Each structure stands twice: as structure tokens, then as C-alpha cells.
Amino acid sequence: MPRYANLAEALKERALRRPDGTALAHPAADGTEHRVSYAALDARADAVAAWLRARDAVGRRVLLAMDPGPCAAVALLGCLYAGAVAVPVPAPSASRTDAERTASIVRDAAVDLVLTETAHATETSRRLSRIGRAGLTCLAIDGMRPDAGADTPRQPLRTTADSLALLAYDSGPATAPRGALLTHGNLTAAMAGLRRTLGTDHRSRIGGWLPRRHTPGLIGQVLHPLWLGATAVTLPAEPYRTDPLGWLRAISRHGITETLAPDILHARCAALLGDEPPAGLDLSRWRTALNAGEPVSAGTMAAFPHRCAPLGLRPGTLVAGYVPAEGAPVPLATGRAPVPGADFAVVDPLTGRRLPDGAPGEIWVRGPAVATGHWGRPSDTALLFAARVAEGPGGFLRTGDLGLTVNGRLRMTGRVRDALLVDGHTLHPQDVERELLRCAKALGSARVFCAGPGAGALVVVQEVVRTVGGVRTGLPRLAARIRALIAEEFGVETGALLLVRPGTVRGAGTAKVRRALLRERYLRGEVRALHAEFGPGVGEPCRGGAA
Incomplete structure (x- = not known):
């Protein structure tokens, strides 16, 4: 592929060469695909770019608050075309943690403009007002006329490889997130690395459910297929938390050829498939399944291909990889750097x-x-x-x-650090522990950690400061409430949940027991629980009996 001054020029060139090709495929509620051509995507991105240029957005931070799907891709391309800096955040939801994180990002990035969708415009404006940013101009891009940018220049702004393209807030707790600086040069290098590692080309249909506000989802599953002139299949995340096999059904139905997903999703699929896989699934078009984002299990690498072989999965499709959180996703799946100079x-x-x-x-x-x-x-x-x-x-x-x-x-x-990797998501324990205090008056201090060293199943050790409806009858209901909160707020399942007496977490004084120490006690079976629950595949090291 020819060299370009920035990523935006490459994306524009793809649209001009393949105007009738399918750029985006978004699953509809009835199981069909809503398709957007390269010509339509380019026209809508030009309209957004024209709106941004009219507001002198070159080099300024633009908040993108929207659901995964065509609008998110339009907004991102519009920012790149206009020379603006995209700052992706999740669309407003019921999650208090997400709302707190978004507020922190707005303040930290000093955003100048906001792009969203009609469904979220009112709530987005309300939340901006709460943090003293009511004056920010907010545009619902799905309400723009398709020809809104027809009278403006249709070439991307001539930015350089060193120009900032994206602020990716993917680390730090909700109260103090940190934005990784990604330039056009970073993104272009990532495109070449992904093509070499995944073996992608213009015929690829790249799909996945990873959050689009994080680099693996945004760069690997949206920008990369558009850079190739291929098709991005934007799958919603929610169904696969409760129905992992739905992910395989989507891959089969939409003919997805390359994916990136965490080990836990592959493991759950392998466990649910069993020895007699369901009929009607065809995985023969799947060329590369990158297992990355958290530690890769040797058991998963063996079980998943074995269980999926009767469905047409070819040998060698599942590849173990590594994706660094602080930057563009360039997997080191083969033990060598896929980008020159890396x-x-x-x-x-x-x-x-x-x-x-x-x-x-x-x-x-x-x-x-x-x-x-x-x-x-x-x-x-x-x-x-x-x-x-x-x-x-x-x-x-x-x-x-x-x-x-x-x-x-x-x-x-x-x-090494405090952050936890659970189901492909990066969690900060202090965020989870803070939310648990809000869950119910009966709850006191909590400690959360992973069964593995910073990764794996989520373990929650939660103090109960007073009983509700009797210890034995009330605790299961309380446990269900905790599990539901963690799933809704953070999008992950709780692997092990231990409800314990006061003093287990807080200790004899005012200081909490260190997470590392409590984890060691948990693994040795020394944490005595009033009530304990363990998810599928999670061991039961807590054998001290009820207190």
C-alpha cells in the first residue's frame, strides 16, 4: 500500500477506490445486517469534518459519546479528517462508575466539542452541565443531513505523522484516568503490524465485541478493517457476557474472518460446546482468532480448537498473542515484533x-x-x-x-500494577470496592482481586456489617445483588464471592488488609465466610467452614 502523510488520507483513499464496498456491517435486532457502503461512510464523515472545521477543531479534543456501531465510526473518521483529536468514552448508561470516569476525562482532556447520538444527546448534555461544562457545543451526528458536507473541501486536513489523533483513556481509576497519546504515525504503524500478524486483507470481515473506547476494540476492530478497505462487523458487547456461544453464532452468521478476544471467552465457548456441538454453526471462514488481552491458558489453546473442529474451524486459527494496554494493539503473537523498529x-x-x-x-x-x-x-x-x-x-x-x-x-x-484483567476488561479494584459500598446498607468494606496474579476470575471478599432478613436467608439475596451490580457496572462476571464478618477486610484497626495478603489467605483457604459462592470453573479454596 502507498504511504500517506496521515491515517486520514489512507482512509479517504479506500473510500474513493471502493465506493460500493461494504465498510460497516452492524447486526440488526432481527439477525440481519445493516450495511454502510464506503461512499456513504465517507460522505457522513465529511459532513462531521465540515462541522468540526467550522468550529476551528484542528488539534482540539472532541469527546465521542456513543454506542458501538456506524455512528461511532462516522464520528471517529470525521475527527481524523478534520485534524481533531478524538476522545472516545462510552455512551451514557446506568453505570455510575462510567459516568464518573467520563466526567474525569472531560475535565482532564479539557474537551472543546462533543459528538453523540440523538438517543444520548439529552443525557450527555445533562451530565456535562453537572460538572460545569454546560457551554460545550454538542452535536448528535445521526441528525445531520447526508449532504451536509457537500459544499466543503473533501480532502482530509494535511496533518503529519506526529500530529495527535487519539486520546485513549484506558488506564487509571475512574477518579484519575490517564489518556494515552496516539499520533497518526502510531496508528499507521499499528495498521501494518495488525495486517502482518493477523494476515488481513481487503477481503477480511473483522468483528468483535471489545469496547470501542479502548485501543484493541477501536483500532483493531474499526480502524484496521477500514484502513484495509475491508468490512468492520460491529458486534454489541452485552449478549456475550451471558451467552458466549452467541459470539460463535455471530461469527458464523456474519462470515467473520478475523477476531480478537480474551482467553476467558474462548474458554467458556469450549466448555459450553461439549462433545456434541450445536448444529448450524459454520466456522470454516474464520482465518485468525487472536487470543489476547489477558493471560492465555494452555488448556484453552488446546480445548477451543478441539471443540470447534467439527464446526469447520481450521487448524492454526487460534493464535496466542499479547496486546499492551498503553498504546495501539500490535500483538506479539509469534515472538517477534510485527512492525519494523519494534x-x-x-x-x-x-x-x-x-x-x-x-x-x-x-x-x-x-x-x-x-x-x-x-x-x-x-x-x-x-x-x-x-x-x-x-x-x-x-x-x-x-x-x-x-x-x-x-x-x-x-x-x-x-x-505488576494494581489493575486487574477480568474477561478482557481492565478493572481498577478501588472502583469496584467503592461501588460495593453503595450497593446496600448491610455492606461494609470489601477487597477485590483476581484468582491469578492480576488476571483471571474476579474474587470479591465483602464484609457484612449487619444482617438483613436473617443471616442464612438474607445472605444469598445480598450475594445476588452484589453479582448483579458488578455485572451492570463493570460488564464482568464474579468468579468467587465471599460474604464475611466485619474485621476480615478492615482489620483490627482502621487500615484495610492489603489485597495481596488477603488474596494469599484466600488461596490457602484461610478466609472464613458466612456465605460463599463460586462460579463455573472457579476452585473453592475457602474451606475454613462458616464462621
Whole structure:
């Protein structure tokens, strides 16, 4: 493919070359596809770009608050065409944590304009007003005329590879999120890396359910297929939390050829398929299933292909990979960097010394697809994005992920930092613990952690400060309420839930028990529970009996 000054020029060229090709395919409620051609997508993106240019949006931050689907793609392309900086956030929902995070992002990024949809315009404006930003201009892009940009220049603004394109807020707790700085050059490099790793081309139909506000979903599942001149199949996330096999049905129905999904989804599908898979599923068109976003289980890598083989899944389709959170998703699935100039290292996080094959350490990455830093945090950027390997080169991103190499191939094993990886989502324990305090008056302090080292099934240890309706009859209802809150607020299932007496989490004094210490006690079966529940596939280490 020819070189372009920025990603927007490449996207515009695809639209001009394939005007009648299907750019976007969005599943409708009746199971059919709502399709958007490249010509229609380009025209709508031009209209958004014209609106942004009229408001001098070059280099300014534009909030994108909308559901996954065609409008989100239109808004993103419109920002790129206009030389604006896209700041994606989820559409308003019932989640208080998402609302708090969005408010923090609006303040941190100092956004100048807002793009949303008619269904969310009123609530978006209301929330902006609550944080003192009622004066922000907000546009519902689905209400624009298709020809609104017909009288304006139809070529993208001539930005450079170093121009900021995207602020990806994918790390930090809800009260203090951090935005990764992604330039046009970062995104273009990521496109080439994904094509090499996934084997994609203009015939691909790339689909998935990962959140579009995070880089794997936004870049891997929206921008990458459009950069290829292929089709992006935008699947909604909600159904697959309760019905993992619905993901396989969508892949079969829509002829999806490449996917990126976490290990837990592949594992759940393998477990539900059993020895007699359901009829009517055809996975023969699936070419690459990248298993990434959390530690990859050897059991999953064996079970999933075995269970899906009768459905037409070809050998070698499932590929283990690694996607760094702080930057564009360039998987290191083969143990070599897929982008020229990229590099990774497994190091001792205290000394920066490279570790030998098989020795666990922190994963460091660098290269043209890695974010350049955090917005408005120069000291943070210097610490995390300019690390130097002992007696070696600098410019590495400290990912905070634990990993090791096996015969030169990179494998992620967990997390160094506080963040948790659950069902492909990054959770911050303090966010979950804060929400649990709001769940019911009967609840006190909580500690949440993963069964694995920073990744795996979510474990909740929750103090009950007073009983409701009697201990034995009230606790199951309380547990169900906690599970429902976590699913609604954070989009993940609770693997293990232990309701415990006061003092288990808070301790004898005022300080809470450290998460790491409580996790060790849990794994040794030393946490005594009033009531305990364990999800499918989650062990029961808590054997101390009821208190």
C-alpha cells in the first residue's frame, strides 16, 4: 500500500477506490445486517469534518459519546479528517462508575466539542452541565443531513505523522484516568503490524465485541478493517457476557474472518460446546482468532480448537498473542515484533535487566505503534514511556504486565500494577470496592482481586456489617445483588464471592488488609465466610467452614 502523510488520507483513499464496498456491517435486532457502503461512510464523515472545521477543531479534543456501531465510526473518521483529536468514552448508561470516569476525562482532556447520538444527546448534555461544562457545543451526528458536507473541501486536513489523533483513556481509576497519546504515525504503524500478524486483507470481515473506547476494540476492530478497505462487523458487547456461544453464532452468521478476544471467552465457548456441538454453526471462514488481552491458558489453546473442529474451524486459527494496554494493539503473537523498529523485553522491574528465557518479569515494549506518553503528565510519561534496559537501549514502555519468553515467544502471565484483567476488561479494584459500598446498607468494606496474579476470575471478599432478613436467608439475596451490580457496572462476571464478618477486610484497626495478603489467605483457604459462592470453573479454596 502507498504511504500517506496521515491515517486520514489512507482512509479517504479506500473510500474513493471502493465506493460500493461494504465498510460497516452492524447486526440488526432481527439477525440481519445493516450495511454502510464506503461512499456513504465517507460522505457522513465529511459532513462531521465540515462541522468540526467550522468550529476551528484542528488539534482540539472532541469527546465521542456513543454506542458501538456506524455512528461511532462516522464520528471517529470525521475527527481524523478534520485534524481533531478524538476522545472516545462510552455512551451514557446506568453505570455510575462510567459516568464518573467520563466526567474525569472531560475535565482532564479539557474537551472543546462533543459528538453523540440523538438517543444520548439529552443525557450527555445533562451530565456535562453537572460538572460545569454546560457551554460545550454538542452535536448528535445521526441528525445531520447526508449532504451536509457537500459544499466543503473533501480532502482530509494535511496533518503529519506526529500530529495527535487519539486520546485513549484506558488506564487509571475512574477518579484519575490517564489518556494515552496516539499520533497518526502510531496508528499507521499499528495498521501494518495488525495486517502482518493477523494476515488481513481487503477481503477480511473483522468483528468483535471489545469496547470501542479502548485501543484493541477501536483500532483493531474499526480502524484496521477500514484502513484495509475491508468490512468492520460491529458486534454489541452485552449478549456475550451471558451467552458466549452467541459470539460463535455471530461469527458464523456474519462470515467473520478475523477476531480478537480474551482467553476467558474462548474458554467458556469450549466448555459450553461439549462433545456434541450445536448444529448450524459454520466456522470454516474464520482465518485468525487472536487470543489476547489477558493471560492465555494452555488448556484453552488446546480445548477451543478441539471443540470447534467439527464446526469447520481450521487448524492454526487460534493464535496466542499479547496486546499492551498503553498504546495501539500490535500483538506479539509469534515472538517477534510485527512492525519494523519494534522491540520487547522481559526485565527485572527493579534493575531493568533483561531476563533469560523462562524467567518471569515485567514486559517492556517500544516501537512506532506504542503511545508517546500520557496527556498532561510529563513526569508520568518520563517514568513509564522512556524506560531503559540495563546496559541497553531506552524508549521502552513499562506495561505493568508480567510475562516471560518461552523459546523466544512472549507469554503474558499477570499484572505488576494494581489493575486487574477480568474477561478482557481492565478493572481498577478501588472502583469496584467503592461501588460495593453503595450497593446496600448491610455492606461494609470489601477487597477485590483476581484468582491469578492480576488476571483471571474476579474474587470479591465483602464484609457484612449487619444482617438483613436473617443471616442464612438474607445472605444469598445480598450475594445476588452484589453479582448483579458488578455485572451492570463493570460488564464482568464474579468468579468467587465471599460474604464475611466485619474485621476480615478492615482489620483490627482502621487500615484495610492489603489485597495481596488477603488474596494469599484466600488461596490457602484461610478466609472464613458466612456465605460463599463460586462460579463455573472457579476452585473453592475457602474451606475454613462458616464462621
